[in-house]
Amino acid sequence: MDTLSVDGGRIHAETVGDGEAVLLLHAGVADRRVWDLVVPALVSAGYRAVRYDSPGFGLSPAPAAAHSLVGDALAVLDAAGVSAAHFVGLSQGAATSIDVALAQPGRVSSLTLVAPGLTGYAWPPLPGSARRMAAAEAGDAHRLAMEIARLWAPLSFNGGECPTDDVARIIVDQAAQFMRDELEVEEPPAVDRLGEIARPTLVVLGDQDLDAVAAIGAHIAHGIPGARLVTLDKADHMLPLRVPDRLADLLREQLRSVRT
Numbered sequence: 001m002d003t004l005s006v007d008g009g010r011i012h013a014e015t016v017g018d019g020e021a022v023l024l025l026h027a028g029v030a031d032r033r034v035w036d037l038v039v040p041a042l043v044s045a046g047y048r049a050v051r052y053d054s055p056g057f058g059l060s061p062a063p064a065a066a067h068s069l070v071g072d073a074l075a076v077l078d079a080a081g082v083s084a085a086h087f088v089g090l091s092q093g094a095a096t097s098i099d100v101a102l103a104q105p106g107r108v109s110s111l112t113l114v115a116p117g118l119t120g121y122a123w124p125p126l127p128g129s130a131r132r133m134a135a136a137e138a139g140d141a142h143r144l145a146m147e148i149a150r151l152w153a154p155l156s157f158n159g160g161e162c163p164t165d166d167v168a169r170i171i172v173d174q175a176a177q178f179m180r181d182e183l184e185v186e187e188p189p190a191v192d193r194l195g196e197i198a199r200p201t202l203v204v205l206g207d208q209d210l211d212a213v214a215a216i217g218a219h220i221a222h223g224i225p226g227a228r229l230v231t232l233d234k235a236d237h238m239l240p241l242r243v244p245d246r247l248a249d250l251l252r253e254q255l256r257s258v259r260t
Helices: 039-044 069-080 092-103 129-137 141-152 166-172 211-223 244-258
Strands: 002-006 011-016 021-025 048-053 085-090 108-114 201-206 228-232
Touching (some): 092 108, 201 211
Parallel strands (some): 021 048
């Protein structure tokens, strides 16, 4: 595995394998490790996997100024010497993938949108908001991270108070990030522009995820011409770690269908 230094180390990125590039974008509550169990399957299928930590997550230092998530993704591709890639995004990473497809369609070969977010979508109130707000107001970063993990990785808790696996711990590791001011530049709303996207698109949902995410996935699948929607059982928001084999099968099928 090769390490890429993007903009003098502002973003930590990694690349492994040969062949067509697949850019893996993590959720806004995790880091590049959500793809640990999927990368080997992509490499063995003959693809080059490129993944990175957004500023402030994982091994990327906290941002010192406002930054664009679209710009970050394109900077990683540039550092990897990649003109176009298959974009595979989880949650916020899926929203960024859509934003790139609208802003720079020539850089996107296909889209796989896993438990997607969507720029400009009006989210309803989410469960546990009072607990998250109380933790933030108290300055308790660990408690806030635990509540965020409970929301997005409920299968990690098995009804208890503490996480029982490394899926939730990846989220909890980002505790310091959750207490910082968000410095991401707001991208133009994509919610009403999905019909402009002309790239093969797969949407993947987990049956144990939030209803709001399922609604976003259905909206995207309806809005992007030819998009396909698949729901996997026994999976919450963290599908790449919950059902890596089934997700990898879908990815390989999607990539084979659009291989250039």
